[in-house]
Amino acid sequence: MKAVTFAQHGSPDVLRYTEVAEPVIGANEVLIRVRACALNHLDLWVRGGLPGISIPLPHILGSDISGEVAKVGANAADVRLGQKVLLSPGISCGHCPQCLAGNHSACPEYTLFGYMVDGGYAEYVKAPSVNVLSMPQNLSYVEAAAVPLVFLTAWHMLITRAGLKPSEEVLVLGAGSGVGSAAIQIAKRIGARVIATAGSEEKLAKARELGADETILHAKQDIATEVKRLTNRRGVDVVFEHVGQATWEQSLRSLAVGGRLVTCGATTGFQGKIDIRFLFTRQLSILGSYMGGKAELFPVLELVGRGALKPVIDTTMPLAEAAKAHRRLEHREQFGKVVLEVA
Numbered sequence: 001m002k003a004v005t006f007a008q009h010g011s012p013d014v015l016r017y018t019e020v021a022e023p024v025i026g027a028n029e030v031l032i033r034v035r036a037c038a039l040n041h042l043d044l045w046v047r048g049g050l051p052g053i054s055i056p057l058p059h060i061l062g063s064d065i066s067g068e069v070a071k072v073g074a075n076a077a078d079v080r081l082g083q084k085v086l087l088s089p090g091i092s093c094g095h096c097p098q099c100l101a102g103n104h105s106a107c108p109e110y111t112l113f114g115y116m117v118d119g120g121y122a123e124y125v126k127a128p129s130v131n132v133l134s135m136p137q138n139l140s141y142v143e144a145a146a147v148p149l150v151f152l153t154a155w156h157m158l159i160t161r162a163g164l165k166p167s168e169e170v171l172v173l174g175a176g177s178g179v180g181s182a183a184i185q186i187a188k189r190i191g192a193r194v195i196a197t198a199g200s201e202e203k204l205a206k207a208r209e210l211g212a213d214e215t216i217l218h219a220k221q222d223i224a225t226e227v228k229r230l231t232n233r234r235g236v237d238v239v240f241e242h243v244g245q246a247t248w249e250q251s252l253r254s255l256a257v258g259g260r261l262v263t264c265g266a267t268t269g270f271q272g273k274i275d276i277r278f279l280f281t282r283q284l285s286i287l288g289s290y291m292g293g294k295a296e297l298f299p300v301l302e303l304v305g306r307g308a309l310k311p312v313i314d315t316t317m318p319l320a321e322a323a324k325a326h327r328r329l330e331h332r333e334q335f336g337k338v339v340l341e342v343a
């Protein structure tokens with residue numbers, strides 16, 4: 001089969017469009033004929049190499065996968081040949097206390113397609129049958145691939161971890177990112193007031209189209225000062241963080257008394273300072289969040305099926321142009337998801 005692989009870590013130049021063996025499925029697995037695979041920032045981390053983490057090489061990236069079922073293992077129930085599906089991106093053991101409680105991303109064996117196992121930058125990918133979900137009928141393959149990882153992540157952050165309420169105000173950083181564009185929609189859908197930041201006027205206009213009530217141009221405006229102005233000096237109840245070092249202090253300063261900062265990433269750096277007096281006197285909470293449980297994808301897909309949440313597609317490119325797609329994400333040129341199409 002055709003696939004994009006890399007045999008050593010490095011720049012996008014290490015990605016090779018090449019011929020590799022088709023995966024062989026086990027009894028509890030299915031083979032998916034990939035039609036679309038969306039990029040995530042994780043792809044860039046894995047390609048570049050992560051300190052202390054040994055990725056099996058050569059490797060195939062890609063966590064967000066849609067396609068049709070091409071082969072079904074002997075014990076893979078409830079899956080039919082030819083079914084149009086998307087894959088729940090997380091893979092876990094299925095029998096530890098965390099898995100049994102539905103907290104799959106807290107499983108000690110948790111990983112993702114394209115992380116410790118091969119992913120969707122290929123014509124075929126094998127998957128545990130429990131990861132298979134029917135595609136909402138109103139979506140194309142490209143749209144379906146743009147949903148799972150970012151909407152699951154944003155849902156787990158806002159709803160499950162931060163407990164965002166309709167009466168509250170939320171600051172969403174990086175509206176142009178996949179998670180940012182998902183978070184604006186989820187927060188707006190439940191009735192919260194949304195303040196979003198982005199790096200250009202063009203991206204801010206798109207954020208308002210998605211439902212942002214107010215926007216901040218982070219390149220020119222001080223985020224915390226603007227948040228205070230837009231909230232009558234109160235600050236926001238929830239900050240949706242994934243930027244990290246570059247925005248950390250601004251994010252903390254933007255919180256109202258009793259506010260919660262929820263974070264799923266640190267694309268600009270891993271160090272963040274905090275004044276502990278500020279943390280306790282203002283009764284703040286800092287919440288880490290990582291992916292989510294498989295069950296959280298069900299309300300997401302229900303709302304996507306109704307058209308109440310919409311995958312945001314930045315660009316589509318053929319699989320062979322994966323390196324170009326990586327550069328677009330690396331340079332933060334995108335608004336929404338960059339998706340590879342597999343012919």
Ligand SMILES: [Zn+2]
Pocket residue numbers: 092093094095096097098099100107108109
């Ligand atoms: Zn487990």
